Amino acid sequence: MRATVMYGAGDVRVENVPDARLAEPTDAVVRVVAGCICGSDLWPYGSMEATGQGRRMGHEFLGVVEELGSEVRGLRQGDLVVAPFVWADNTCDFCREGLQTSCRHGGLWGNDLDGGQGEAVRVPQAQGTLVRLPVGADSALLASLLTLSDVFSTGHHCAVTAGVSPRTSVTVIGDGAVGLSAVLAARRLGAEQIILMGRHKDRTDLGREFGATDVVAERGEAGVERVRELTGGDGTHTVLECVGLRPAIETALGVVRAGGAVSRVGAPQYTEVPMDFDAFFRNVTLTGGVAPARAYIEELLPDVLDGKIDPGRVFDRVVGLDDTPAGYRAMADREALKVLIRP
Amino acid sequence: MRATVMYGAGDVRVENVPDARLAEPTDAVVRVVAGCICGSDLWPYGSMEATGQGRRMGHEFLGVVEELGSEVRGLRQGDLVVAPFVWADNTCDFCREGLQTSCRHGGLWGNDLDGGQGEAVRVPQAQGTLVRLPVGADSALLASLLTLSDVFSTGHHCAVTAGVSPRTSVTVIGDGAVGLSAVLAARRLGAEQIILMGRHKDRTDLGREFGATDVVAERGEAGVERVRELTGGDGTHTVLECVGLRPAIETALGVVRAGGAVSRVGAPQYTEVPMDFDAFFRNVTLTGGVAPARAYIEELLPDVLDGKIDPGRVFDRVVGLDDTPAGYRAMADREALKVLIRP
Incomplete structure (x- = not known):
């Protein structure tokens, strides 16, 4: 064969x-x-x-x-x-x-x-x-x-482990197929504010159709600031990290609200995560994994x-x-x- | 005054x-x-x-x-x-x-x-x-x-965020006052197997009175192996990290069962956590924070x-x-x- x-x-x-x-x-x-x-x-x-x-x-x-x-x-x-x-x-x-x-x-x-x-x-x-x-x-x-x-089960796993519900705001990092699936999964679980971070318009357009309420094209510090602006300065309760690269996990920790959770389903191309004193003091949870x-x-x-x-x-x-x-x-x-x- | x-x-x-x-x-x-x-x-x-x-x-x-x-x-x-x-x-x-x-x-x-x-x-x-x-x-x-x-509220926060219940096995890392409090909190929440990692006998003796079922004095790789032996090779569902030093968090990730959670309440004296591909593939959650x-x-x-x-x-x-x-x-x-x- x-x-x-x-x-x-x-x-x-x-x-x-x-x-x-x-x-x-x-x-x-x-x-x-x-x-x-x-x-x-x-x-x-x-x-x-x-x-x-x-x-x-x-x-x-x-x-x-x-x-x-x-x-x-x-x-x-x-x-x-x-x-x-x-x-x-x-x-x-x-x-x-x-x-x-x-x-x-x-x-x-x-x-x-x-x-x-x-x-x-x-x-x-x-x-x-x-x-x-x-x-x-x-x-x-x-x-x-x-x-x-x-791909959709993975987006769903990301949303489930992060604790997405009608009461949680959501940031999705990454406009690849997993990120878009995570948007759809978050919407399916009832999330009302879903911020999609991505810079490819054809993809973020599909993300909007899947349920994204906001699209943030900026990356790094500028992206973190933009998400904070969209959330009254606090960040979102849940962050769905669908990339797997170190800058994505750094952004995730930057946009998560105190007491919130970052779930990662992008196969990590890094070995260390900056879960430092700031994340500790803000009671941030890092969860997720292979779906x-x-x-x-x-x-x-x-x-x-x-x-x-x-x-x-x-x-x-x-x-x-x-x-x-x-x-x-x-x-x-x-x-x-x-x-x-x-x- | x-x-x-x-x-x-x-x-x-x-x-x-x-x-x-x-x-x-x-x-x-x-x-x-x-x-x-x-x-x-x-x-x-x-x-x-x-x-x-x-x-x-x-x-x-x-x-x-x-x-x-x-x-x-x-x-x-x-x-x-x-x-x-x-x-x-x-x-x-x-x-x-x-x-x-x-x-x-x-x-x-x-x-x-x-x-x-x-x-x-x-x-x-x-x-x-x-x-x-x-x-x-x-x-x-x-x-x-x-x-x-x-101190006791902190041990309790550690146990709660890790998800300790009558159905979960527990490892507590550290025999300081927070670690011993975490033992007591885990017992109070119904945990039946509580493994205390510590090497000061007067402290681990109090840990046993608080509810620890096993004491592991070994550290590092030897400590990880010993906990795995005590748990049929799997590690424990929950790990309460009550130290705050990098070796403790490494041990925590080594003894946590797949799908389990490490909660940390020791103020971190490190900035990076090795949440690498292994932790990802095993769906390990890192949670906790200031109580x-x-x-x-x-x-x-x-x-x-x-x-x-x-x-x-x-x-x-x-x-x-x-x-x-x-x-x-x-x-x-x-x-x-x-x-x-x-x-």
Whole structure:
């Protein structure tokens, strides 16, 4: 079968790889109907050291169940399913607490496993991992359903862990697909003031449609000041940090109200956070982390099926599998916000 | 009147200062019955640059109301009252949210104001700040009531913000008075496994009486390993960091369970926290901060009055006001855990 392999910074190829097949009785094989490229794929795309072996790519996908291991219950051949970006048994203590990203028998796609940017995927712990979608593979909702795999679930995790509610004001840092998803998630949770910090007008325009009430294009100290102006000097109760770079976390700490929370879902490209005496004296909480998408899919699914939310609008380009390398380039060059792949 | 003034590292004096007197109609003057020395007083005691002007000391006290400004309601001359370590109007939006440390009209004792290590204190925003105690100035409970001013309320804040409950395991880092208070607070909130990290046997013995189920004397990596052994490899759901030094926060991040929370109440003597990719992937929350003692006094008071808890046991030495400098030395040399001052 064909699948996407990264060999180093800027070097993404679509090649022949061994066919996905059952290895354990708890596995399934899913034929991918839609996958996509994640903002986090751009970190290795920007900096990965060249390797002869390559790395299988893609951790967001939905598709049709093609084969099922003998121990998998609750799924049938032909079911349309979505996979969260971390696979999990969904029965261990961490899973029962809603932290499937720390599942005792789970893991990440790619590397030794198939990735979602390919024709098919062997899915470990299929019964716990996969969620059946009550639509056909030709549904008009596929793009929005695909976002449950990662990007919208991640925005939702950010809003939930920050404590967004109708009583909290919100700043969202970052106008990438995760930031826009966080805006939509905050609006869905009832937030009335949502300040989006971003400087790409086409993206912040979508952010406004998703629910942003204010857009702040300034960065750094000027951005912090502008958010403070918009909030009577106090900052917002919750801050959703959707970038992952040190300046973003610094801005987050600058715009959070005393007693408030910064949640971060951008994979951190830093190792230290300035949680200094000021943050301490203001009782600022730093929370968030990698999103247990699996914990949220059933909760978010009805709103997508009912058309109440349309998170799939973050996809502004669709490519075939062979054009995946061009998709990476387009996202890296900021020509595309998020690229959907139809193998 | 006499009061304690710090002139530099190791240089604490008790001297004549202007008498405490009403300056605003919202003030009260309180004659101090009991004050004490805080672990945080030891930071300047260890490192303060010499100054000719000096700095008034003490932010924990209880005493008798001597004079009341014309706008103060709800208090009478002769009332025994306890003051939280940050004064506050208790009516602004932050106060109503229980964050009196961020009160819009509040502040810290000392500096331009009287401190609690003296004969009397002018109390700004007296109506909001002071809490009446339904006992006499000769009560046997004074030491425990005094801990509501800061040290026990701080331990309680640490436990509350970390989310301690009967369902959470707990690690407390630090066997100082705040750490021991955090043990007692965690037990009061129903925690069943409480691991106390500390190496001073007399202190950890008191910790066991307060509710610690395990004591870990090892530090650093060895300490982290020991806590992990005690928790099946996972670490604890909540970690109460009661030291304020960088190694303590590193240990905290090492012993917290995935999805868990580290709360810090030790005034941070660091500016950066290693909330790196590991903490991100494990969804670790960093919370806590300076404790809004005022928010907790009414809630904790009945348990002290009923004798259910006896947080005053952290005081292991009592001095007269003139012996306050010796009290500082004793705490700095770890000869005393916490020193109570009877002016």
